[in-house]
Amino acid sequence: MMRRVLLGFMGIHILHHASRGEVTGTFMMEELERHGYRVSPGTIYPLLHKMEEMGLLKSRTEVRNGRRMRLYRATPKGEELLTEAKKKVRELCSEVLGD
Ligand SMILES: [Zn+2]
Numbered sequence: 001m002m003r004r005v006l007l008g009f010m011g012i013h014i015l016h017h018a019s020r021g022e023v024t025g026t027f028m029m030e031e032l033e034r035h036g037y038r039v040s041p042g043t044i045y046p047l048l049h050k051m052e053e054m055g056l057l058k059s060r061t062e063v064r065n066g067r068r069m070r071l072y073r074a075t076p077k078g079e080e081l082l083t084e085a086k087k088k089v090r091e092l093c094s095e096v097l098g099d
Pocket of ligand 1: 013017031032035
């Protein structure tokens, strides 16, 4: 359980989007920026790679406008972890927000 929680906010956020559709590293960086976090490619790509190694994401490559890009999607294992993480986040938020 601890190991799972240690995936952290960024990992959970990636899983959230990757469970709704395919995401790219660029998309995730823009997403995080929208939420007010500046993340460099040197952070996001190794994290995506690590999450794939952990079996939480599955990637495929596609050529779009002559550019090769890697698209990530959550695996059933990733979805399961996301469900668990949501419970934890909900618990924590309701304590912090006091309801
Ligand atoms: Zn988001």
